[in-house]
Amino acid sequence: MANKIVVPIKQVPETKSVKMDEKTGTVIREGVDSIVNPLDLYAIEAALRLRDRYGGEIVGISMGPKKSVKALKEAVSMGVDSAILLSDRAFAGSDTWATSLILASAIRKIGDFGLVVCGERATDGDTGQVGPGIASFLGIPALTYVSRIQDLSDKLCRAERLIEDGREILETSLPAVLTVIKEAGEPRLPTLRGKKRAKDLDVQIWGNDELGIDPDKIGLKGSPTRVVKIYRPKVARKCTIAEAKDEASVGPAVDRMCGFLADKGVLQ
Template sequence: MKIIVCIKQVPNSADVKIDPKTNTLIREGVESVINPFDTYAIEEAVRLKERFAGTITIITMGPPQAEAALREALSLGCDEAILISDRAFAGSDTWATSYTLSSAIKKIGSYDLILCGKQASDGDTAQVGPGVATHLDIPQVTYVKKIEEINGEKARVERLVEDGYEIVEVSLPCLFTVVKEINVPRLPSLKGKIKAKAAKVAVWNAASLECDPKRLGLEGSPTKVMKIFNPPPRKGAVKITGEPEEAVDKLIELLGKDLPR
């Protein structure tokens, strides 16, 4: 089985703060990690490889330092890594990003399955995975929580929805975005880390992809971010203090006021 996993390097969300003046993310000094949702995609790929043999190619679009995320994925059991990096990609929205990733996947050639995390923890759009599938014109299943069956031709998966899950059958090649319920990602091993350190990471620039330069980066991005801000704090909470018995009476009184009679 030939699997491609798309990942993104993001700021560690435990450390993220927003600059109150500019309303933008403060990225300086924040550790970069693999998007947490993508770690489930990597783990699922490694499990499939352990079951069916095959290869895992890990790709990311990002600045040169995103290579660290690829090496981490290699240490977890992925076989090849490709960094898609060029100034021309800067400022890409989800449309341009998914176009660029799909161009890289076309260059890779054949594959059975593409796995992505359900969304990135920084942008939270959940659009890139579906975008890639659309550009490649292959079927997609989003929010996959379990791969029930899979063979070279088709797969049967459980897909998380708000009030339960759906069982979907899909033909391969296809793309899944996965949710955290799908597995528990393993920790890297020392031997994996040592191997990943020495592994070669290919770097592909815009010129190496067969793509329309007008559809890349800022120019190829129809989305314009007008403003980013913290939602205003909610108002109107009442704190009831005092002895428990008094507090309960007070609570009942307050609840009674809002009840229709």
């Protein structure tokens, strides 16, 4: 296997903090509490286990604003060796297609990699498209829904993947992209040594000057996906309220509820 395992890591808004920009159709990230995409933690753990068995170097990469350095440093505190942040105004608003292109370009620039290990999906977009998209732009195989990496050699990777009616074992040539699920392994906690190393680590920052991608293929301009409209659904149905405020009103409330259910054919 080549010397490097690359792990794309995304910083996502906490579920309770997710907000959408109704004009652009994109997630609002500024001023919102963010965390490492929970499913990327399983990718980090899978990469760490591979390094423990076979050696090599793990490189974490992330695309986003400068504050995404925090997510990369968390990955380093868990054991990732080095980190690169892809940050440029030209990247803003990229959909999964453009994001995959940017990440693939960075991975190609990193070079000497045998595996790219991704989380199954990101919790903010929930598409699961970026891992296979990276593989497509790099022109290498992709295995999705990987639950266990059984064996790794200089040329082949054997992995077990979850499918609808069971599991299957596949072999793929290297380099390759794997997207892993929770069964790949419980993520380890950061160590004190790891936290100290992360604090002192100088995260590299690459913009499009380093990657050299055609500006027409990235950002909002280069994103073929369009969110046409965002709106809050309005509940127009009328409700029947059976309210019991005291003991005397319990009987009438029950009668009203039973009558309503009978009208709907629920009670005979």
